[in-house]
Amino acid sequence: xxxxxxxxxFLAAIVLGLTGTPRQGVIxxxxxxxxxxLLTLAVFTAxxxxxxxxxxxxxxxxxxxxxxxxxxxxxxxxxxxxAEPRLTPQLWRLxxxxxxxxxxxxxxxxxxxxxxxxxxxVEIATIAATLAVSLPRTPSALEAxxxxxxxxGVGIALALFGTMLVYLAAQPALGPGLNAMSFTALSTxxxxxxxxxxxxxxxxxxxxxxxxxxxxxxxxxxxxxYAEGPxxxxxxLSGPMLNLALIAILRFRHLLxxxxxxxxxxxxxxxxxxxxxxxxxxxxxxxxxxxxxxxxFFGFSSIEHSGIAIFAFGIGGPAAxxxxxxxxxxxTLIKSGLFIALIRAAALRGxxxxxxxxxxxxxxxxxxxxxxxxxxxxAIFALTGLPPSGLFASEFIIISQTVQRNPWVSAPLAxxxxxCAVAILRNLxxxxxxxxxxxxxxxxxxxxxxLVTLHLALAVILAFAMPAPVLNLLSSVAGALQ
Amino acid sequence: xxxxxxxLMGGILLLSTFLLLSQRRLAAMxxxxxxxxxxxxxAAFWQGYAQSEINLxxxxxxxxxxxxxxxxxxxxxxxxxxxxxxxxxTAMPMALAMLLGVxxxxxxxxxxxxxxxxxxxxxxxxxxxxxxxxxxxxxVMTTRRNALAQIIGFLSTENGLVLAAIGMPGMxxxxxxxxxxxxxxxxxxxxxxxLRIREHFDTLDVTGxxxxxxxxx
Numbered sequence: 001x002x003x004x005x006x007x008x009x010f011l012a013a014i015v016l017g018l019t020g021t022p023r024q025g026v027i028x029x030x031x032x033x034x035x036x037x038l039l040t041l042a043v044f045t046a047x048x049x050x051x052x053x054x055x056x057x058x059x060x061x062x063x064x065x066x067x068x069x070x071x072x073x074x075x076x077x078x079x080x081x082x083a084e085p086r087l088t089p090q091l092w093r094l095x096x097x098x099x100x101x102x103x104x105x106x107x108x109x110x111x112x113x114x115x116x117x118x119x120x121x122v123e124i125a126t127i128a129a130t131l132a133v134s135l136p137r138t139p140s141a142l143e144a145x146x147x148x149x150x151x152x153g154v155g156i157a158l159a160l161f162g163t164m165l166v167y168l169a170a171q172p173a174l175g176p177g178l179n180a181m182s183f184t185a186l187s188t189x190x191x192x193x194x195x196x197x198x199x200x201x202x203x204x205x206x207x208x209x210x211x212x213x214x215x216x217x218x219x220x221x222x223x224x225x226y227a228e229g230p231x232x233x234x235x236x237l238s239g240p241m242l243n244l245a246l247i248a249i250l251r252f253r254h255l256l257x258x259x260x261x262x263x264x265x266x267x268x269x270x271x272x273x274x275x276x277x278x279x280x281x282x283x284x285x286x287x288x289x290x291x292x293x294x295x296x297f298f299g300f301s302s303i304e305h306s307g308i309a310i311f312a313f314g315i316g317g318p319a320a321x322x323x324x325x326x327x328x329x330x331x332t333l334i335k336s337g338l339f340i341a342l343i344r345a346a347a348l349r350g351x352x353x354x355x356x357x358x359x360x361x362x363x364x365x366x367x368x369x370x371x372x373x374x375x376x377x378x379a380i381f382a383l384t385g386l387p388p389s390g391l392f393a394s395e396f397i398i399i400s401q402t403v404q405r406n407p408w409v410s411a412p413l414a415x416x417x418x419x420c421a422v423a424i425l426r427n428l429x430x431x432x433x434x435x436x437x438x439x440x441x442x443x444x445x446x447x448x449x450x451l452v453t454l455h456l457a458l459a460v461i462l463a464f465a466m467p468a469p470v471l472n473l474l475s476s477v478a479g480a481l482q
Numbered sequence: 483x484x485x486x487x488x489x490l491m492g493g494i495l496l497l498s499t500f501l502l503l504s505q506r507r508l509a510a511m512x513x514x515x516x517x518x519x520x521x522x523x524x525a526a527f528w529q530g531y532a533q534s535e536i537n538l539x540x541x542x543x544x545x546x547x548x549x550x551x552x553x554x555x556x557x558x559x560x561x562x563x564x565x566x567x568x569x570x571x572t573a574m575p576m577a578l579a580m581l582l583g584v585x586x587x588x589x590x591x592x593x594x595x596x597x598x599x600x601x602x603x604x605x606x607x608x609x610x611x612x613x614x615x616x617x618x619x620x621x622v623m624t625t626r627r628n629a630l631a632q633i634i635g636f637l638s639t640e641n642g643l644v645l646a647a648i649g650m651p652g653m654x655x656x657x658x659x660x661x662x663x664x665x666x667x668x669x670x671x672x673x674x675x676x677l678r679i680r681e682h683f684d685t686l687d688v689t690g691x692x693x694x695x696x697x698x699x
Contacts, residue, residue, distance in 0.1 A: 116655045120662050127669055150632065153666060154620060157639050160659065161616060164646050167653055168605065176652025196597035 002048030002111060005039035005066065008032065009104030017097030022089060025096040026073075026080040033073035036103060037066035043111070053113040053184070057247060057325075057477045060470070062110045064329060065240040068336045069103045071455065075340040075448040076232045083230070083352055087135065095135055095230060101128040102237055109244045115163045115181045118248055122159065122212055125241050126152040133229035136354060144224035151211055151221045159208025159248075165201030166252065169194040183251055187480075190258035195265025198256055205252045206272055212245035213306045216280040223291075226299030228354050231343045239332035242302060246309050246328060249273075250321070253313055254481045270406075273314030278412050280307025285419030289426065294342055294357040297427065298335065301383055304420050305331040311413060312398045315405055322478035323397030330390040330459045331383075337455030338379035340448055344372050348443050359427060364436030371445040375452040377432040382456060384421040390463030488532070488649075491525040492611035495645060496587070499618040499638050503583050503625070504576055508566055511634050512557045518641050519549035529648045538648055540657040545644065548664055553637070556671050560630060571627045579625045583618055590614040608649035615642030633670050640667060 012032045016025055040062045047054040054062060076099075080092070087095065102125055109121030130152060134145035163181075170180040173192035179185045186193070207218065214222040225234055253273065259266035284304040291297040305327065312324025346356045348368040365373040382389035395417065402410040462470070498518045505511050523546035530538030561567065572579065590613040595606060619639030623632045640663050647656045 116659065120658075123662055123666060127666065130669075146629070149670070150623070150636070153636055153670070154623070154639070156666065157616065157636075157643055160643050160663070161613070161646060164643075164650055164653065165609075168609075168650055171651065178654050181654060200593060200597050 001046035002043055002052055002054060005036050005043060005062070006052070006104055006108045006111065008036055008039065009100040009107070013097040013100040013104070016100060017093050020093060020096075022080055022084050022087075022092035025092055026077050029096045029099055030070075030073040030077060032100060033066075033069045033103065036107070037063075037070040040066035040107065048111070051114050051117060051178075051182075052108070052111050054111040055113070055184075055477075056473050057251075057481070058110040058112075060325075060329075060473055060477070061240070061243055061247060062107055064243070064332060065103065065106050065110065068240055068332060069099075069237065071451045072232050072237050072336060072340070073099065075343070075451055078347075078446055078448055079232050079343055079352060082347055086353060087137075087230075091135055091137075094131070095233065098128050098132045098135075099233055099237065101125075102132070102233070102241065106240045106244050110247065113183050114178070115166055115183065115186075119156075119160055119163050122209070122244065122248070123156050125244065126156060126212065129225070129234070129238065129241065132233045133225045135230050135233075136228065138228070138354070140224075141228040141354065144221075144228035148221040148225045151218065155208050155211025155218065157208070158204050158211070162201045162204030162206075162208050162252075165197060165204060166255070169197035169201055186255055187251075187258065190255045191262035191264055193255070193259055193264065193266075195259050198259055199265075199267045202252055202256050202266075202269060203272070206249060206276070209245045209248045209252075210276060210310075213242055213249065213310070214303045215276045215306055215310060216283045216303065219280070219283075219303045222303060223296040223299040226302075227293050227296040227357070231295070231339065231346075231352055231354075237336075239302070239336050242306055243328050243332060246306060246313075249310065250313050250324075250481060257316060257482070270314045270316055273310050274406075274409055277307045277309075277311025277314055278409070278416060280304060281311070281413070281416030281420065285416050285423065288420060288423035292358050292360065294359055294362060294431075295339075295354075297359070298338060298342070298383075301420070301424065302331075302335060305335070308395070308398065308417075312401075315398070315401050315409075316482065317401060317405060318475070318478045318482045320398060320401040320405070321482055322474060323394050323401060325474060325478060326463070327391065327394035327398065330394055330463055333455045333459045333462070334379055334382045334389075334391070337452040337459075338376065338383070340455075341372060341376040341379055341452045344446050344449060345376055347446070348372060349437075349440075359431055361437070363430050363434040364440065365432050367436035367440050367442070369443050369445050371449050373432050375449050375456070377428060378456055379452060380424060380428050380431070382459065384424050385417060386421065388460060388464075390459035393463035487528055488525065488608060489611075491521050491528065492608055492645065494521045495525070495641065496611050496614055496618075499615045499622075499642070500580075500583055500587075502622050502634065502638060503579050503618065506572070506576075508561050508628070508630060508634075509558070511631060512554050512561070515557070515634050515637055516550060516554040518638055519545060519553070522641050522644060523550055525645060526648045533651070535652070537657045541644065541648060541660050544657065544660055544664070549637075549641075549667075553667065553671060557630070557634070560671075566628075566630065573625050573627055579621065583621055586617040586621060587614040590617055605649050605651060609646055612642045612646035612649065615639070615645060618642075636670065637667060 105121045105125035109118050112118045130145050130149045167180050170193050172194055173189040174180040211218040253269045256266045256269040260268050280303050284300050288300050309324045309328050312320045343352050345362050346352045385391040385395045498514045502514050523542045526538050526542030591610045594610040616639050619635050622635030626632050644660050
């Protein structure tokens with residue numbers, strides 16, 4: 001059962017890559033993504049065993065990934081209809097194959113119970129994402145892809161070195177063989193691992209997967225990749241990929257923490273994570289206000305939210321981890337909804353090609369279409385973390401835990417959050433209610449705006465009225481990984 | 483015997499990475515990379531014999547055939563086709579790069595040796611050498627402006643990783659890891675990017691990358 005949602009996208013990618021017109025590809029992609037979403041739900045009944053064995057964390061984020069992939073693929077139908085002439089049929093085939101490969105690789109990474117397999121999944125996802133960014137074949141897209149490839153490649157190399165060091169650190173506890181690469185075995189035997197070697201390994205893991213999670217100072221690739229790639233693939237679908245990297249860091253952090261707490265030689269992981277988290281928050285806070293391109297702007301906002309999650313993991317303890325994971329869930333929902341709306345907004349103003357996403361070009365959206373403007377405005381407002389946004393709940397948990405466990409860093413955290421929120425709010429007004437460019441006519445809303453509403457509603461429900469099964473699952477994960 | 487031979491190969495690998503730092507001509511850089519890959523293949527065979535592990539022989543064969551022979555051929559072809567024979571621009575003075583390289587090797591040794599007291603000593607020293615190669619490769623990437631020279635830096639980083647992997651006692655997936663890394667390299671080298679970048683910019687210089695940032699603001 002567990003193999004189905006992983007294998008299906010990879011097999012489908014081969015078919016999508018070889019045959020079909022863009023119209024057929026887009027329908028097949030949507031149908032397949034829907035099927036994978038159902039399969040990720042079915043995995044709850046049979047989480048598997050051995051190498052690929054989904055724990056509660058994998059199940060939860062696997063379902064989220066399936067859901068995002070499905071809604072993105074639905075919104076993609078309209079996008080491809082408008083953007084069809086921009087790429088050759090061969091490139092559209094590659095585009096749809098890459099959608100499926102990224103989905104399959106992300107699920108593989110989330111479900112894998114093996115540090116080597118996790119690394120391979122991240123590697124596949126990175127290669128696919130780089131190719132995706134290069135698709136428009138414009139000089140700036142190629143430059144962005146090149147930058148992504150170099151930074152991502154270095155990150156992958158560092159992560160592999162860290163993975164090997166973790167294996168070496170596990171030798172005293174587990175001996176040679178596959179067992180020393182299994183997360184389940186590693187986390188039960190963490191106290192007997194070689195602590196100092198584990199610390200060294202964690203530094204490499206943090207910088208390796210941190211590159212994929214776009215933590216400052218390793219974030220350079222993300223804004224360019226967001227701004228230059230084909231919109232649905234590089235923006236909406238990249239949220240789950242950031243989550244994969246963050247979850248990898250969280251799992252390795254747990255090994256370090258467990259070793260440290262039981263008197264091992266490992267250093268506490270907190271300070272590393274807090275520093276990277278705060279650095280991300282402040283860099284974004286200061287650079288958001290200078291961005292004129294909306295996709296780049298919201299790319300920076302993704303860096304901010306990666307930073308908040310890492311900060312929460314750095315604070316530690318079940319409640320803060322719960323807050324961090326909730327934050328990741330909600331931000332992924334909101335951000336992918338936001339990008340669906342943003343693509344529609346650009347379509348209202350003529351074209352969804354890269355370069356048509358500047359705030360000046362999109363301003364006064366309410367004069368083009370009310371529904372689109374309100375949905376996009378709602379999603380942007382939700383990003384600030386002010387109530388009634390779902391992110392208010394997760395940020396509240398993280399801040400209150402910070403005050404309790406490490407009061408010294410609560411002031412910089414609050415300041416960083418405030419800076420980012422102000423920068424986002426400053427752009428919100430003109431974008432939605434400002435004067436529209438001359439000759440703007442009202443246009444009908446696209447059907448996928450309902451998907452955006454669904455995303456936002458889900459984020460509010462998950463934050464303020466979380467269904468009991470999800471709550472139990474998330475609490476058990478946070479308790480186990482504290 | 484096991485120690486001295488493994489160390490000899492590690493030493494040759496480290497030395498050739500260090501020479502990459504000071505080498506300004508692409509053709510010579512490729513030759514150095516080839517020397518690295520051949521040494522790595524020999525090291526893999528030797529470790530396979532010492533640990534009697536069939537997987538390591540496999541890694542050795544892959545390294546020898548693809549990295550020792552095929553990749554250098556492809557790289558030479560790129561140099562030849564695009565006429566890149568002239569010396570490569572560096573982003574910092576050569577002496578400074580060499581000094582930084584010495585510093586990085588020092589850091590690698592200082593970091594690895596104390597934190598691996600419990601491991602077998604062969605693994606410890608191999609790991610220190612491997613980390614030095616990884617860091618030096620990254621340094622080559624940062625000191626060069628030319629895309630092909632950066633790739634050669636990345637390739638030698640990757641050699642350091644494989645050196646670390648073959649030195650780990652009984653590590654699973656070593657052959658798979660080297661294949662996965664090769665896929666990454668293949669994507670880099672088969673030239674999708676190089677050819678495209680060449681098409682659009684008419685040069686392999688990637689300093690123009692700041693351009694998109696200015697445009698975004």
